[in-house]
Amino acid sequence: MCSEWNPGNVCKRAGAKVPKPIKEKGPRTVARKSRAKEAGTAFIVTPKAGAPFRIVVSGRNRWALENLRRAGITGCTPITNPAPRWSHYIHQLRELGVQIETIPEPHGGAYPGTHGRYVLRCAVAPEWKGGA
DSSP states (O other), X not given: OOOTTOTTOGGGSTTOOOOOOOOOOSSOOOOOOOHHHHHOEEEEEEOSSSOOEEEEEOHHHHHHHHHXXXXXXXXXXXXXXXXXXXXXXXXXXXXXXXXXEEEEEEEOSSSOEEEEEEEEOSEEEEOOOOOO
C-alpha cells in the first residue's frame, strides 16, 4: 500500500517502491576536506588602533591576504591580480578584522567602468612558530 505522507506520490507508478523514512542515528556525515587543508595558515594582525590578534586563513582567502601583503601601499586590483571573487575574499578578511580599504578607480577598454583597488591598512605578519 502507498503511504499518505509521500509528497512525490511515486506509489501510483507501476513497480514503484514506497520510500522508507530516514532514521537518524547521531550526526549526519558529510564529505569533508582533509584536516591538513582545513588547518590554514596563522597570521598576526596589528590594527592601527587596538591590540594585535591572531587569524587563521586558508585557500583563496590566504592567497588574497598574501597578495595584499606583497603589494604594500600600491594595493591589488582584480585587473592586475586576476581572481574569480576578489570582493568575496576581501569581505571575508574584513569579517576577521583585517583593515582593508577599497579605492574606486576608473578603467577604459572595451568595457569601461570602475573597479576597486584593495589596500591593506594594518600590519599583517605570518605567525612565527620558533623553538628555543
